Amino acid sequence: MEVVIVPDAKAGGALIAGAMADLLRRTPDALLGVATGSTPLPVYEALAAQVRSGSVNTSRARIAQLDEYVGLTADHPESYRSVLRREVLEPLGIGMDAFMGPDGTAEDVQAACEAYDRALTEAGGVDLQLLGIGTDGHIGFNEPCSSLVSRTRIKTLTEQTRVDNARFFDDIDQVPHHVITQGIGTILEARHLVLLATGEGKADAVAATVEGPVAAVCPASALQLHPHATVVVDEAAASKLKFADYFRRTYVNKPDWQGI
Numbered sequence: 001m002e003v004v005i006v007p008d009a010k011a012g013g014a015l016i017a018g019a020m021a022d023l024l025r026r027t028p029d030a031l032l033g034v035a036t037g038s039t040p041l042p043v044y045e046a047l048a049a050q051v052r053s054g055s056v057n058t059s060r061a062r063i064a065q066l067d068e069y070v071g072l073t074a075d076h077p078e079s080y081r082s083v084l085r086r087e088v089l090e091p092l093g094i095g096m097d098a099f100m101g102p103d104g105t106a107e108d109v110q111a112a113c114e115a116y117d118r119a120l121t122e123a124g125g126v127d128l129q130l131l132g133i134g135t136d137g138h139i140g141f142n143e144p145c146s147s148l149v150s151r152t153r154i155k156t157l158t159e160q161t162r163v164d165n166a167r168f169f170d171d172i173d174q175v176p177h178h179v180i181t182q183g184i185g186t187i188l189e190a191r192h193l194v195l196l197a198t199g200e201g202k203a204d205a206v207a208a209t210v211e212g213p214v215a216a217v218c219p220a221s222a223l224q225l226h227p228h229a230t231v232v233v234d235e236a237a238a239s240k241l242k243f244a245d246y247f248r249r250t251y252v253n254k255p256d257w258q259g260i
């Protein structure tokens, strides 16, 4: 696992957008796994700026969704499908035909989960999966104590996550209790995992992810099992890392050609 400490969220966004742009130059039809939440927005803004300036071409890029609320229709403004259309696909000039995601309104949710998991494999797998992290260490919507080998399935949100996500809804009663999420085992199949965490509120979760034991109680700690995982954190999110100075020194001395 590589930990990169950046001065602020904007720098983190630029660094990760750079890695995505490099990937798209190498593999124009790369499958990018994207996350929702506030944290990844600087990544999408920086990548969209590269698209506008012509330094990267997204005409063949493909986008895969990480998780979804159960019961919100695709056109609900807070369904993750809508959020991704607004915040990722439109700014990057990518059409819905290049998008894949689970159906949160399927009558048979379990079958929809299994179908989506299979579709990811059939599409050749995710090349780069961008992840945020919940204050409780969740990735996607894999809440604490999720199986570390789980596949895409339905999960129940913790009250903490519902409270954290209530800001996107008029009131907390509108936040669904159930969600579909790529499982931790599914996420670990992506070729490169990039987790971005910013702000002091994520410092405990980041410390548990990077320096704690691999444990289902902190789902993001499963990144320790991945051969190519990059954790990008700002100073505030890095504030509880014991090895922060080591991570800084390692990154400063890294040859440019290596990328992240």
Ligand SMILES: N[C@@H]1[C@@H](O)[C@H](O)[C@@H](COP(=O)(O)O)O[C@@H]1O
Pocket (backbone or CB within 6 Å): 035, 036, 037, 038, 039, 040, 066, 067, 131, 132, 133, 134, 135, 138, 139, 140, 141, 161, 165
């Ligand atoms: N399902 C999403 C996660 O994918 C995201 O990482 C998390 C943190 O969001 P934020 O980045 O807004 O703190 O929120 C939601 O629960």
